Each structure stands twice: as structure tokens, then as C-alpha cells.
Amino acid sequence: MKTDLIEIQLNSEIMADGLLLKAWRDEVRLPNGKTAVREYLRHPGAVVMIPVFPNGDTMLVKQFRYPLRQTFIELPAGKLDGDEPIEVAARRELIEEIGYEPLRLEKIAEFFPCIGYSNEKMWLFIANDLKAATLKPDHDEFLEIMRLPFSEAVSMALHGQITDMKTICGLLLGRQYLEKLA
Amino acid sequence: MKTDLIEIQLNSEIMADGLLLKAWRDEVRLPNGKTAVREYLRHPGAVVMIPVFPNGDTMLVKQFRYPLRQTFIELPAGKLDGDEPIEVAARRELIEEIGYEPLRLEKIAEFFPCIGYSNEKMWLFIANDLKAATLKPDHDEFLEIMRLPFSEAVSMALHGQITDMKTICGLLLGRQYLEKLA
Numbered sequence: 001m002k003t004d005l006i007e008i009q010l011n012s013e014i015m016a017d018g019l020l021l022k023a024w025r026d027e028v029r030l031p032n033g034k035t036a037v038r039e040y041l042r043h044p045g046a047v048v049m050i051p052v053f054p055n056g057d058t059m060l061v062k063q064f065r066y067p068l069r070q071t072f073i074e075l076p077a078g079k080l081d082g083d084e085p086i087e088v089a090a091r092r093e094l095i096e097e098i099g100y101e102p103l104r105l106e107k108i109a110e111f112f113p114c115i116g117y118s119n120e121k122m123w124l125f126i127a128n129d130l131k132a133a134t135l136k137p138d139h140d141e142f143l144e145i146m147r148l149p150f151s152e153a154v155s156m157a158l159h160g161q162i163t164d165m166k167t168i169c170g171l172l173l174g175r176q177y178l179e180k181l182a
Numbered sequence: 183m184k185t186d187l188i189e190i191q192l193n194s195e196i197m198a199d200g201l202l203l204k205a206w207r208d209e210v211r212l213p214n215g216k217t218a219v220r221e222y223l224r225h226p227g228a229v230v231m232i233p234v235f236p237n238g239d240t241m242l243v244k245q246f247r248y249p250l251r252q253t254f255i256e257l258p259a260g261k262l263d264g265d266e267p268i269e270v271a272a273r274r275e276l277i278e279e280i281g282y283e284p285l286r287l288e289k290i291a292e293f294f295p296c297i298g299y300s301n302e303k304m305w306l307f308i309a310n311d312l313k314a315a316t317l318k319p320d321h322d323e324f325l326e327i328m329r330l331p332f333s334e335a336v337s338m339a340l341h342g343q344i345t346d347m348k349t350i351c352g353l354l355l356g357r358q359y360l361e362k363l364a
Contacts, residue, residue, distance in 0.1 A: 007248050
């Protein structure tokens with residue numbers, strides 16, 4: 001089973017150039033010498049934040065997600081804007097989504113939500129020293145903000161009340177990190 | 183903040199009809215009455231399995247993922263084939279990817295990897311009573327199989343050596359479930 005696993009790009013063409021979705025179709029050479037087609041999205045990357053208040057609370061947002069036609073409970077998160085540094089995106093999204101500016105951000109993990117068909121990468125931050133700021137919502141984004149104990153959010157992730165994968169991952173990795181500090 | 187969050191479909195058109203990727207562009211009515219465009223993928227859904235051997239080992243697979251141009255360590259997983267029931271898909275993918283047939287499957291969670299732009303749903307199974315079967319690999323899928331203690335796989339997920347989100351989620355939710363049984 002020690003075959004080389006790498007696939008080599010032979011050519012690449014855009015198959016959908018949407019406002020949000022940019023899909024590509026590449027022809028590749030497989031490890032066995034055959035060719036195959038790979039279709040995938042190119043994505044700017046995203047940040048996911050765990051707000052942590054001094055009393056142990058966190059904040060989640062409830063949001064309607066059109067692809068699934070249902071609301072989800074999520075950690076605050078958002079896409080990078082152009083060449084924006086990840087810390088700048090994390091601060092911007094927290095102000096936009098929950099109305100708090102983090103004076104200290106710690107990056108604790110990096111992960112990939114959708115490796116089969118998207119190059120999206122996510123960076124996970126703990127957001128500390130939260131200072132109330134004016135909510136600056138995205139003009140077509142509708143959110144409900146929930147403030148609750150971090151341990152309760154973790155319990156919701158473990159018991160199926162939270163089903164968004166970045167939020168489950170973020171809360172469970174965040175728990176590990178915060179417990180090690182404690 | 184008690185705005186209704188729901189977005190209503192006004193119309194829908196396909197924007198990319200690939201071999202793998204099916205992308206749609208819908209016009210929607212927002213809670214504030216304005217209209218907006220939503221672009222997203224329609225996906226058949228997928229299964230993710232945690233193989234569990236009597237001695238406490240699990241099996242992961244190492245696979246090159248073209249969208250990121252790198253190899254990832256993953257739980258065995260795969261897309262549903264047409265109308266295939268999820269247990270059938272789970273059994274088929276385990277035989278294809280690791281060469282073991284599970285005589286008992288327990289579904290322990292459901293989650294969504296990519297709610298911003300895909301309707302993909304994933305079902306997570308614990309795969310028990312594994313019986314050696316003939317490996318039936320997909321003809322253009324190249325894998326390396328790793329057998330290791332489940333606890334070691336969990337540790338890799340907690341320490342950044344595993345960065346595939348479904349695998350992090352699967353292992354951390356699986357740990358919770360298996361520890362409750364123990």
C-alpha cells in the first residue's frame with residue numbers, strides 16, 4: 001500500500017464563476033498513470049471564533065442557512081475578505097455578528113471542512129477580553145445571538161443539539177484547550 | 183432580535199452541472215422583504231465510520247485530496263450512491279476502503295460540514311464486529327490504511343495531526359459515546 005498518492009494537474013478550467021461559488025474542473029494524472037477529472041470549489045478561507053467572557057459564558061449565533069432550509073446554532077464565523085489577515089477577519093466578524101471586539105485573539109487550530117470538493121481552510125480562535133462595540137450587521141445577514149455558559153454549549157455539541165460541523169469541532173477543541181489552561 | 187430568520191425561494195436555476203458538483207443559484211426573499219441570491223451545491227449526503235476492533239484499535243485512511251493538493255488522515259467515509267440507505271453505504275464504503283465488513287453498525291450522530299454553501303449531510307457510525315472482506319477499491323481511489331489505537335487517533339485530532347473536520351468531529355463524538363459505554 002506504499003503507492004505514491006499524489007495526483008498531478010494536467011489542465012484546469014473554470015466551470016462556474018458565481019458571486020460566491022467559484023467551481024473548477026481539472027484533469028489530473030492518477031498514481032497509476034490514468035487520467036481523471038476533479039471538480040472543486042476555490043474558497044478564500046474562513047475564521048471561527050469562540051468568544052470567552054470572564055464568567056465562563058460564550059456566545060453563539062442562530063442563523064438560517066439556505067442550502068439546508070433550516071436554522072443552525074453556530075460559533076461566530078465568516079469568510080476572509082480578499083487578502084485580509086486572519087486576525088483582522090476574526091475581529092471584524094465578531095463585531096459584525098455579536099457586537100463585541102476581542103482585545104486578545106489566540107489561534108488554537110486549523111482545519112478543513114470539505115476536503116472532497118472545496119479548498120476551504122478554517123482558522124479557530126479563542127476571543128478574549130471582549131469589549132462591547134456597536135453591532136455592524138451585514139445588510140443581508142439575519143442573526144439571533146445567544147449568550148450561555150461555555151460548558152452548556154459543549155454539552156449541546158455532544159448531544160446533537162448543535163449539528164454544524166465547524167461549531168462541533170470548534171467547541172470540542174476549545175474545551176480541550178481551555179481545560180488545559182485551567 | 184426576534185426577527186423571523188427564514189428566507190423564501192423565489193426561483194432556482196442550475197449554474198454548474200458537473201460529474202460531481204451540482205451548483206444552484208436561487209433568488210430568495212429575505213426576512214426584511216429584500217431579495218438576495220444564494221448559490222450552493224446539492225449533494226447526496228455521506229457516511230463516516232469509526233471502525234472499532236475488540237483490542238481497542240481503529241482504522242484510518244490516508245488519502246490525497248486534490249482540492250488542497252495534500253494528503254489527509256481520515257476516518258473511512260463516502261458519498262451515498264443514489265437512493266442507497268445509509269447503512270448500506272456505510273457497509274459498502276468500509277469494504278471498499280479498509281477491507282472489513284461491519285456486522286453491527288450504530289448511528290451515533292448527524293452533522294453538516296458546509297452549511298454556508300452545500301446541503302451535504304453526514305451520518306456518523308460506530309462499526310463493530312468487523313469481519314475481514316476482500317478489498318474492493320474504487321478504481322481511481324488510492325488509499326493507505328493505518329491501524330492504530332482509538333485513543334491515539336483521538337490524540338492526533340486534539341493535537342493538530344488530523345485536520346479533516348469530519349474526522350475530528352467523528353473521533354471526538356465517538357470518544358464521548360464509547361466512554362459512556364465503558
